[in-house]
Amino acid sequence: MSERQYDLIVIGAGPVGENVADRAVQAGLTAVIVESELVGGECSYWACMPSKALLRSGAALRAARDVDGAKQAVTGDLDVAAVLRRRDTMTSDWNDSGQVEWLQGAGIDLVRGHGRLTGEKTVQVTADDGTTTDLVARHAVAVCTGSAALLPDIPGLADIEPWTSREATAVQSVPASLAVLGGGVVGAEMATAFASLGAQVTIIARSGLLGGTEPFAGELVADSLRSRGVTVKTGVDATAARRVDDGRRVLELSDGTTVTADELLVATGRVPRTTDLGLETVGLEEGSWLDVDDTLLVRGFDWLYAVGDVNHRALLTHQGKYQARAAGDVIAARAQGGEVDDAPWGAHVATADHDAVPQVTFTDPEVASVGLTAASAEKRGLNVKVLDYDLAHVAGSSEQSDAYVGKARAIVDLDRGVLVGATFVGPDIAELLHSATIAVVGEVPIKRLWHAVPSYPTVSEVWLRLLETLGRDSA
Numbered sequence: 207m208s209e210r211q212y213d214l215i216v217i218g219a220g221p222v223g224e225n226v227a228d229r230a231v232q233a234g235l236t237a238v239i240v241e242s243e244l245v246g247g248e249c250s251y252w253a254c255m256p257s258k259a260l261l262r263s264g265a266a267l268r269a270a271r272d273v274d275g276a277k278q279a280v281t282g283d284l285d286v287a288a289v290l291r292r293r294d295t296m297t298s299d300w301n302d303s304g305q306v307e308w309l310q311g312a313g314i315d316l317v318r319g320h321g322r323l324t325g326e327k328t329v330q331v332t333a334d335d336g337t338t339t340d341l342v343a344r345h346a347v348a349v350c351t352g353s354a355a356l357l358p359d360i361p362g363l364a365d366i367e368p369w370t371s372r373e374a375t376a377v378q379s380v381p382a383s384l385a386v387l388g389g390g391v392v393g394a395e396m397a398t399a400f401a402s403l404g405a406q407v408t409i410i411a412r413s414g415l416l417g418g419t420e421p422f423a424g425e426l427v428a429d430s431l432r433s434r435g436v437t438v439k440t441g442v443d444a445t446a447a448r449r450v451d452d453g454r455r456v457l458e459l460s461d462g463t464t465v466t467a468d469e470l471l472v473a474t475g476r477v478p479r480t481t482d483l484g485l486e487t488v489g490l491e492e493g494s495w496l497d498v499d500d501t502l503l504v505r506g507f508d509w510l511y512a513v514g515d516v517n518h519r520a521l522l523t524h525q526g527k528y529q530a531r532a533a534g535d536v537i538a539a540r541a542q543g544g545e546v547d548d549a550p551w552g553a554h555v556a557t558a559d560h561d562a563v564p565q566v567t568f569t570d571p572e573v574a575s576v577g578l579t580a581a582s583a584e585k586r587g588l589n590v591k592v593l594d595y596d597l598a599h600v601a602g603s604s605e606q607s608d609a610y611v612g613k614a615r616a617i618v619d620l621d622r623g624v625l626v627g628a629t630f631v632g633p634d635i636a637e638l639l640h641s642a643t644i645a646v647v648g649e650v651p652i653k654r655l656w657h658a659v660p661s662y663p664t665v666s667e668v669w670l671r672l673l674e675t676l677g678r679d680s681a
Contacts, residue, residue: 209339209340209341209342210238210339210340210341210342211341211342211343211344212235212236212237212238212315212341212342212343212344213230213235213236213237213343213344213345213346213541214226214227214230214235214236214237214238214343214345214346214347214348214537214541215237215238215240215321215327215329215341215342215343215346215347215348216237216238216239216240216347216348216350217239217240217321217329217347217348217349217350217351217483218239218240218241218247218349218350218351218352218479218514218516219239219240219241219245219246219247219305219309219316219350220246220247220248220249220250220350220352220514220526221246221247221249221250221523221526221527221530222247222350222352222513222514222515222523222526222527222529222530223239223241223247223348223350223513223514223530224239224245224246224247224305224308224309224314224530225527225530225531225534226348226350226511226513226530226533226534226537227239227309227312227314227348227534228312228314228534229530229531229533229534229535229538230534230535230537230538231312231313231314232534233534233535233538233539233542234538234542235345235537235538235541236315237314237315238314238315238316238317238341239309239314239315239316239317240316240317240318240319240321240329240331240341241316241317241318242318242319242320242321244300244302244305245302245305245306245309245316246302246305247352248352249523250297250298250302250305251297251300251302251376252371252372252375252376253371253375253523254523255296255297256293256296256297256375256376257371257374257375257392257395257396257399257568258296258568259289259292259293259295259296259297260289260293260375260396260399260403261395261398261399261402261568262292263284263288263289263292263402264284264289264398264399264401264402264403264570265402265568265570265633265634267280267283267284267402268402268570268633269607269633269634272607272608272609272610272633273606273607273608274608283404284402284403284404286380286403286404289403290377290378293375297376300376317331317339317341318331318333318334319331319332319333319334319338319339320332320482321341321483322482322483322484323347323483323484323485323487323488324340324484324487325487325488326488326509327342327343327344327345327346327347327509328340328341328342328343329341329343329347329484330484343509344541345509345537345540345541346509346510346511346537346540346541347509347510347511348502348511348512348513348533348537349480349483349496349504349510349511349512349513349516350512350513350514350516350526350530351478351479351480351483351516352478352479352514352515352516352526353476353477353478353479353515353516353521354370354476354477354478354479355370355371355372355472355473355475355476355477356472356474356475356476356477357370357472358387358444358472358474358475360444360445360446360447361445361446361447362446362447362448363444363447363472365447365448365449366447366448366449366455366470368387368447368455368469368470368471368472369469369470369471369472370471370472370473371392371396371471371473373471374392374396374400374471375396380400380403380404380405381400381405381467381468381469382405382406382468383405383406383407383408383454383466383467383468383469384396384397384400384405384406384407384408384467384468384469384470384471385407385408385409385410385455385457385465385466385467385469385470385471386407386408386409386410386470386471386473387410387444387457387470387471387472387473387474388410388411388471388472388473388474388475389409389410389411389412389413389414389415389416389417389424389440390416390417390473390474390475391416391565391567392473393409393411393415393471393473393474394409394415394416394424394427394431394567394569395567395568395569396471396473397409397431397436398431398568398569398570401431401434401435401436402434406435406467407431407435407436407437408436408437408438408439408465408467409431409436409437409438409439410439410442410444410457410459410465411438411439411440412440412441412442412443413440414428414440415427415428415431415438415440416567416573418579419567419573419575419579419629420575420579420580420615420629422613422615422631423567423573423575423629423631426571426573426611426612426613426631427567427569427570427571427573427631428440430569430570430571430611431569434570439459439465441461442459442460442461442463443459443460444457444458444459444460445458445459445460446458447470450466453468454466454467454468455467455468455469455470457470476515476521477493478493478494478495478496478515478516478518479515479516480492480493480494480495480496480516481493488507488510489506490504495516495517495518496512496516496517496518497517498511498512498513498517498519500548500550500555500556500557500559501532501533501536501546501548501554501555501556502517502529502532502533502536502556503536511533511537513526513529513530513533514526514529514530517529519556519559520559520563522563522565524564525556525558525559525563528556528558528559529556529559532553532554532555532556535553535554536548536554536555539554551647558647561577561578561626561646562576562577562643562646562647563576563577564576564639564640564642564643566636566639568636570633571611571612571631571632571633571635572630572631572632572633572634572635572636573629573630573631573635574629574630574631574635574636574638574639574642575627575628575629575630575639576627576628576639576642576643576646577617577625577626577627577628577642577646578617578626578627579617579627579629580592580615580617580627582627583617583619583626583627588619588621588626589619589620589621590617590618590619590620590626591617591618591620591676592615592616592617593615593616593617593618593672593675593676594613594614594615594675595613595614595615595668595671595672595675596612596613597610597612597613597614597630597631597632597635597665597668598610598611598612599671600663600665600667600668600671601662601663601667602662602663602664602665602666602667603632603665604663605663606633606634606665607633610632610633611632612630612631612632612633612635613630613631613632614628614629614630614631614632614668614671614672615627615628615629615630616628616642616672616676618652618676622649623651623652623653624645624646624649624650624651624652625642625645625646625650625652625655626646627646628642628645628646630642630668632665635665638665638666638668641666641669652673652676655669655673656673656678
């Protein structure tokens with residue numbers, strides 16, 4: 207056993223942990239990262255990168271088939287083996303040597319093994335061979351362990367060994383049929399990907415697809431999936447699960463029907479990776495989400511931070527990295543006796559987590575949103591006007607696709623004259639989102655947005671059409 211001291215100990219070497227440590231080191235602190243799996247974390251190997259790689263080839267093929275002149279050149283279907291090879295490239299074949307090299311170049315130490323709090327500012331790391339290393343933090347410990355797939359309490363489900371997002375994104379061969387339990391982002395994206403790869407897909411989504419977004423988003427995605435042969439079942443629950451003699455999985459549903467498939471993907475939510483983390487040694491509950499303030503400091507502590515999924519604020523990689531930049535900077539400021547800028551939108555806070563979170567779901571069509579929905583704005587009691595526009599009526603969309611289907615919605619706070627939310631649904635709409643994010647975060651006055659002239663002919667012309675729907679004198 208050995209003991210080592212650092213200014214900062216980070217548990218979890220995903221992109222969130224890497225960014226916390228990097229910002230602290232850049233500010234002059236020493237830092238060590240503890241990781242029990244691959245450096246680079248969930249996003250690099252089992253989530254964002256491999257899932258988008260699985261989706262991209264199908265999206266590109268469909269885009270070509272929707273443009274006359276290009277569709278005549280498309281003479282075959284996807285090369286599934288090539289899609290999987292490209293996915294493997296995106297994950298570096300699940301080899302983290304490149305990420306380890308980056309840590310070394312950034313001046314961040316790495317200790318491999320399972321990290322566990324043993325008391326205030328102390329972490330014990332147990333390696334695979336059973337050896338232990340005791341780490342002591344002079345200033346802070348940051349928990350960046352992320353989240354894991356939730357396995358719901360359905361009789362028989364655990365016994366049939368269902369897939370989670372990890373097995374789905376790391377698949378080595380595409381099953382003939384796949385059942386997807388859950389209609390959130392993971393469920394909708396994986397239904398899209400596996401349908402394009404040739405599987406017969408059934409998705410079971412009790413409350414419809416993409417709950418929490420504008421209702422039309424889930425409806426358009428469901429329509430698209432059905433048009434591609436996916437069975438979309440809504441309004442039903444899974445009540446039991448079992449295997450049949452040929453090894454296939456069977457889900458029994460609340461309406462008395464069953465769904466049988468070669469594989470079952472469970473995508474019904476996430477749980478924090480805080481089990482066996484030693485939280486009880488500092489008075490916290492094992493397995494719980496960690497409640498933090500806007501500087502990512504766990505409430506009731508002056509040394510313990512929780513950054514990324516584990517704090518349950520916004521379970522998105524980009525939002526976790528945003529939190530990490532604030533956390534790394536504020537840890538350094540507090541350690542060095544510097545000024546802490548913790549006012550809203552200050553340098554040391556994650557203000558955007560509350561009302562300005564951007565998200566893209568890479569289905570076909572894509573769904574991109576930021577800020578409040580019409581329902582959440584109404585719940586807040588805001589005096590808003592909802593602006594809708596059919597994206598197929600924009601000149602840029604007709605140039606992009608001969609079969610364009612999409613919709614845009616903007617939520618305007620009439621009292622303040624600013625945009626508080628936007629949702630876009632359509633092919634390749636993701637790159638349109640950041641303009642809305644800037645408008646929401648910057649609280650750009652609607653009267654000023656009239657002077658932000660969209661280029662013609664682009665899909666961005668929808669900004670002008672939305673403003674025209676509002677009327678120049680309405681805000």
